[in-house]
Amino acid sequence: MTHKTAEGLYTSLEGKRHQYLDRARSSAKLTLPYVCTDEGFGAHSRLDTPFQGVGARGVNNLASKLLLALLPPNAPFFRLAVDEYGLQQEGAPPELVTEIEKSLQQVEESFMEEVSRGTYRTALHEAIKQLIVTGNALLYVPDDGGVRVFHLDRFCVERDPMGNVLYICTKESLSYMSLTEEMKEVAGANEGGSDDEVQLYTAVCRKDKGWKVWQEINGNVIPKSEGFYGLDKNPFIPLRFTRIDGEDYGRGYVEEYLGDLQSLETLTQAIVEGSAAASKVLFLVNPNGTTRAKTLADSPNGAITQGNAADVTTLQVNKFNDFRVAQETINVIKDRLGHAFLLTSGTVRQAERVTAEEIRMLGMELESALGGLYSLLSSEMQLPLVNRLMEVMNKKGKLPKIPKDVVKPIIITGVEALGRGNDLQKLDLFLAGAAQVVGPEAIAQFVKVSEYFKRRAISLGIKTDGLVKSEEEMAMEAQQMQQMQMAEKLGPAGIKAMSDQSLAQQQQPSEQIDG
Numbered sequence: 058m059t060h061k062t063a064e065g066l067y068t069s070l071e072g073k074r075h076q077y078l079d080r081a082r083s084s085a086k087l088t089l090p091y092v093c094t095d096e097g098f099g100a101h102s103r104l105d106t107p108f109q110g111v112g113a114r115g116v117n118n119l120a121s122k123l124l125l126a127l128l129p130p131n132a133p134f135f136r137l138a139v140d141e142y143g144l145q146q147e148g149a150p151p152e153l154v155t156e157i158e159k160s161l162q163q164v165e166e167s168f169m170e171e172v173s174r175g176t177y178r179t180a181l182h183e184a185i186k187q188l189i190v191t192g193n194a195l196l197y198v199p200d201d202g203g204v205r206v207f208h209l210d211r212f213c214v215e216r217d218p219m220g221n222v223l224y225i226c227t228k229e230s231l232s233y234m235s236l237t238e239e240m241k242e243v244a245g246a247n248e249g250g251s252d253d254e255v256q257l258y259t260a261v262c263r264k265d266k267g268w269k270v271w272q273e274i275n276g277n278v279i280p281k282s283e284g285f286y287g288l289d290k291n292p293f294i295p296l297r298f299t300r301i302d303g304e305d306y307g308r309g310y311v312e313e314y315l316g317d318l319q320s321l322e323t324l325t326q327a328i329v330e331g332s333a334a335a336s337k338v339l340f341l342v343n344p345n346g347t348t349r350a351k352t353l354a355d356s357p358n359g360a361i362t363q364g365n366a367a368d369v370t371t372l373q374v375n376k377f378n379d380f381r382v383a384q385e386t387i388n389v390i391k392d393r394l395g396h397a398f399l400l401t402s403g404t405v406r407q408a409e410r411v412t413a414e415e416i417r418m419l420g421m422e423l424e425s426a427l428g429g430l431y432s433l434l435s436s437e438m439q440l441p442l443v444n445r446l447m448e449v450m451n452k453k454g455k456l457p458k459i460p461k462d463v464v465k466p467i468i469i470t471g472v473e474a475l476g477r478g479n480d481l482q483k484l485d486l487f488l489a490g491a492a493q494v495v496g497p498e499a500i501a502q503f504v505k506v507s508e509y510f511k512r513r514a515i516s517l518g519i520k521t522d523g524l525v526k527s528e529e530e531m532a533m534e535a536q537q538m539q540q541m542q543m544a545e546k547l548g549p550a551g552i553k554a555m556s557d558q559s560l561a562q563q564q565q566p567s568e569q570i571d572g
Contacts, residue, residue, distance in 0.1 A: 063260035063273040067226040070213035077306045081191035081209055084311035087318040088112035092190045093209060109325040111391055112318050115398025116311065120185045122399055123427075127434060128181060133169050135443050135466045137161040137459070161464060164456060168443075171450060180204035184438075188298040192309035195227065196294040196438075198445045200452060209306075214295045216305045225261035225293050230254045243277045261293050268293075289444045296438050298430070310430075314397050321390045324383045331380060339372040435468045443468075484512060507531075 078093075085093035089112075090104040107113070128134055139157050172178070180196070184206045187194035195207035195214075207227055215224040233253050236244060244255050258273045268291045272282035286292065297307025311318065342350040346368030353369065356362050394400070443466045450456040488509070491500055510525050526534075 062276050063226060063258035063271065064256075064276060066224060066260050066262075067213055067228055067258055070215055070224065070226060073215075073305060074209070074213055077191075077193065077308075078209055080312050080315075081193075081309060084190050084309050084315060084318075087315070087322055088116045088190055088311055089186065092186055096210070107322055108329055109321050111321060111394050112311065115394055115400060116186060116189050118400055119189055119310070119398050120182060123185050123189075123430075123434075124178065124182050126431065127185075127439060128172075128178060130173075133165045134439060134469065135165070136469050137165060137464050138467045140463050140465070157464075161459075164459070167456060168447065168450065171446070171455065175202060175204075177204050177446075180206050181438075184296060188296055188307070188434075189310045192298040192307040192312065194296045195225070196296065196442070197227075198292050198294065198442070198449065200292070200449055202449060202453075212295075214305055218303065220300060220302075221263075222295055223263050225295060227259045227293075229257045229259075231257055239280045239282075240274060243274045243279050245275065261291065289441070290448045291441070292445060294438065294441045294445065296434070298433075300433055314394060317390050317394055317397075321387060321394070324387050324390075328380055328383055328387070331374070331376060335374040335376065341370045341372055343368040439468045440466065484509070 081093045082095060085091075086105060087107055087109075090106070094102070094104070139161065181204070184194040184196060187206065187208060191209045193209045193214075195212045197205040197207065199205075211229065212225065212227045214222060214226075216222055231254065233241070233244065233255055236255060240255075240257070255274055260271055260273070262269045264285075267288055268286045270282075270284045270286065270292075272279045298309055299307045301308060340353065342348055342353065346365055348364030348368040352362050352364065447456060447459070447466075451458060488500065488504070491504075507525070507528060514525065
């Protein structure tokens, strides 16, 4: 499939995107309307506000949990692994591997400092919201740093049957005054004034050895916009929430629960509008009675007037039982959505006494249910982002050149973090069960406490350097403790006699050598 212009590529791919965009807009209207607006939405347009806030709360909660799981603060989300087998085949000593690992740890720390200083977390939080609601997002990581997020209505993508990206095309509406000089030359004269918008198209096409990128305005290629990137260094990273065989785009998480959200919206609207009607107070006066309506209206509170109480009634809706059925249905739907979006109120059972351990176990069970999502985002978001950011930092001179055939990045959050959490749970269960069966004395005899501390720290993602004592330090402390105890038993005279004896033993071999 060949295209002469980027605009032609965008137009040809736009038709396949309509069904995904319609579903995304339906999902956004029930959760966060600003995530995916209707076509033609502008600065003077207004967004509709949903009657319920469960959808918005669920999306924000799930996005925050995913951000913390995929990009944890104060800890690297990847590790640079060394090919130890390859180095051993080349005859490298083990000490060299250890030195390489220490230097790579410094590279990881420099990388995370760059991530913390930049706007990467903010942009990724926006992208995760797009994925949850619309199922798709496009990250752009330029050479000068930073991240930009393209929404589904501003980019198109095409994949092969294996899910590999073949084409990416974006469309941006820019004001004429914001264009660079090269862009203005291509766009031509500004006949309509400074407020006129110009359509900028960017095309990314996969070739045999990399990606060809260029930009166009009015069908003309912008000078200096053409470029070529390696296969794993593409500045455009397309994301999808779910992988569906044969589809170019992903499906949003909200779309899976669209039926519950639509039912909740309709029932909530009915109760809100019905409650507003029921809250209106109207007094009805019998026209054939002796009580005058004007007398009631003009009489102040506590006044004494002539009239018959039977002539006055209050208008009532009498829909309490109907509202109760709707409210019970709403509560059932909210519980289902609470479990789906990992809301705490949806995970805790309704009971007088709920233990903290029960809440923690339910939370872990729900977190583990997102394992498939973690694995997809690890391969399609985290790993390409690491490769691209390392390339950007290399161009800026902030990272050393790392050989690709020896060192490769490995993602250690997401599914791997869930695996470490399960290892921690099994480790604690093993020790607790052993203590109940054979007693703590047997554990102290057969279990290496230092190894237990190391494995527990690894499962929690905590560095043990300077925190947990090494075996050498413990042996030295034990020796010092023995010396102190011996000093207390023998006293000053005994210590002097032992020191003299040890000095004599040290001098005896030297005298034999001299003789």
